[in-house]
Amino acid sequence: MTREEIARELHDKGCNCCQAVVMAFKDKLPIDEQAAMQMASAFGRGMSGIKETCGCVSGMAMVCGLTGNTMMFKGLASRFREENGDTNCPRLLALQGKGHSCSDLVGCAARLLEDVV
Secondary structure, three states: OOHHHHHHHHHHOOOOHHHHHHHOOHHHOOOOHHHHHHHHHOOHHHHHOOOOEOHHHHHHHHHHHHOOOHHHHHHHHHHHHHHHOOOEHHHHHHOHHHOOOHHHHHHHHHHHHHOOO
């Protein structure tokens, strides 16, 4: 399975967007699975529902930071915005009827990260 497929599957099984992206790279992280899940838990739904940055984008930032690829994050976030129209959770949700879903966003984030990590 690709990391994109893994992230989509995790999201479909109940992980929030951030958790799904982070856990798709769990084998690359210097922390254990439980700590990674807990760390990412507050970043789904636009940062615990406060309607800010998409959890997929937060997950990309976490994976970049934990794998020593922090400098790559800005470019990844730009590519995510180019492909999906925004990085803000509510604005992305408003675009969902136009060809993408949260599962698609999770998959996109994992696919972009796979090129870096």
